Amino acid sequence: xxxxxxxxxxxxxxxxxGCLAFRREKFVPxxxxxxxDGGRGGDVIFVASQHYNTLLHFRFNPEHKAERGRHGExxxxxxxxxxxxxxxxxxxxxIYDAATGELIHDFTTAGDRFTVARGGKGGKGNARYATxxxxxxxxxxxxxxxxxxxxxxxxxxxxxxxxxxxxxAGKSTLISRISAARPKIADYPxxxxxxxxxxxxxxxxxxxxxADIPGLIEGAHLGHGLGVQFLKHIERTRLLAHLVDVSESSxxxxxxxxxxxxxxxxxxxxxxxxxxxxxxxxxxxxxxxPKRVTALKRLAxxxxxxxxKISSVTGEGIDxxxxxxxxxxxxxxxxxxxx
Ligand SMILES: Nc1nc2c(ncn2[C@@H]2O[C@H](COP(=O)(O)OP(=O)(O)OP(=O)(O)O)[C@@H](O)[C@H]2O)c(=O)[nH]1
Ligand SMILES: [Mg+2]
Numbered sequence: 001x002x003x004x005x006x007x008x009x010x011x012x013x014x015x016x017x018g019c020l021a022f023r024r025e026k027f028v029p030x031x032x033x034x035x036x037d038g039g040r041g042g043d044v045i046f047v048a049s050q051h052y053n054t055l056l057h058f059r060f061n062p063e064h065k066a067e068r069g070r071h072g073e074x075x076x077x078x079x080x081x082x083x084x085x086x087x088x089x090x091x092x093x094x095i096y097d098a099a100t101g102e103l104i105h106d107f108t109t110a111g112d113r114f115t116v117a118r119g120g121k122g123g124k125g126n127a128r129y130a131t132x133x134x135x136x137x138x139x140x141x142x143x144x145x146x147x148x149x150x151x152x153x154x155x156x157x158x159x160x161x162x163x164x165x166x167x168x169a170g171k172s173t174l175i176s177r178i179s180a181a182r183p184k185i186a187d188y189p190x191x192x193x194x195x196x197x198x199x200x201x202x203x204x205x206x207x208x209x210x211a212d213i214p215g216l217i218e219g220a221h222l223g224h225g226l227g228v229q230f231l232k233h234i235e236r237t238r239l240l241a242h243l244v245d246v247s248e249s250s251x252x253x254x255x256x257x258x259x260x261x262x263x264x265x266x267x268x269x270x271x272x273x274x275x276x277x278x279x280x281x282x283x284x285x286x287x288x289x290p291k292r293v294t295a296l297k298r299l300a301x302x303x304x305x306x307x308x309k310i311s312s313v314t315g316e317g318i319d320x321x322x323x324x325x326x327x328x329x330x331x332x333x334x335x336x337x338x339x
Contacts, residue, residue, distance in 0.1 A: 013041025162234025167215030
């Protein structure tokens with residue numbers, strides 16, 4: 001249902017030209033042919049990496065070219081090979097030829113490599129054409145062009161973070177603040193009727209996916225409200241972000257809201273309720289009574305859960321929350337990615 005898709009252009013390096021040259025030495029009147037071959041062009045190679053979970057980095061960078069081979073030189077020197085270009089892509093990416101629709105490769109495991117465009121062969125230098133009867137060849141070949149093609153990349157998005165909470169808690173507003181997703185937002189419960197996914201860019205190239213699902217109310221597991229059917233969309237996330245409206249306008253007690261949602265999660269699945277969770281006091285700009293916030297914070301601390309205060313309206317606490325989410329779901333950026 002949620003597919004990230006992008007079209008990119010790849011071009012492997014052209015081969016270098018073969019050289020036309022003759023040996024010129026003192027006291028050797030007719031030196032033989034000595035033109036070296038051109039170097040091979042570099043390949044464009046895709047490498048599946050765990051450090052990426054969306055195709056967002058391709059949108060900023062839709063062209064990938066490998067280096068061309070150097071031309072051959074005199075004294076039978078072969079031109080240097082062009083460097084290959086390694087392009088990281090998330091595990092789960094499927095590559096199609098955009099022109100023919102042909103499936104080129106399906107990346108299923110990290111470290112999986114596949115050459116999507118082969119570098120051109122280098123041209124032969126004139127030295128290669130010498131025979132006993134043809135000692136001063138002037139033939140030499142141009143390098144061969146590297147492959148070029150337009151690819152369509154497809155990735156089924158899996159959410160890393162699931163937003164849970166009461167209807168109207170501000171889940172959709174938060175996802176619209178931190179990603180390009182633009183779900184419907186309104187001041188009434190059950191505005192969101194279907195899950196939305198948003199791609200959040202953390203530091204640099206790293207991204208993660210947040211799922212906004214319809215709100216839960218007491219008795220959701222009995223079918224009240226929209227029920228718990230949408231919880232299946234966040235069963236495979238690595239982190240639940242539990243939004244609790246701490247403004248007065250909810251007319252409810254934040255601590256009670258938190259417990260109600262926990263009960264509903266647990267009655268859907270114990271594993272879901274036991275997932276790593278962060279607690280978010282939402283709409284902090286509209287919280288007149290600080291006791292509502294501190295009571296929620298105390299509860300989070302008691303349960304050993306990280307606690308954040310945010311306002312999607314003023315932006316307060318949003319950066320810290322994004323960093324906290326990224327830390328919880330992304331592997332540490334210790335190993336530099338092959339670029
Ligand atoms: N003052 C204030 N209002 C907010 C904030 N975030 C959301 N709201 C308002 O709260 C209302 C509900 O926001 P939504 O984002 O639609 O809430 P939701 O959790 O997605 O609701 P459902 O889709 O019904 O489950 C809207 O009127 C928002 O404008 C905030 O940080 N501060
Ligand atoms: Mg919503």
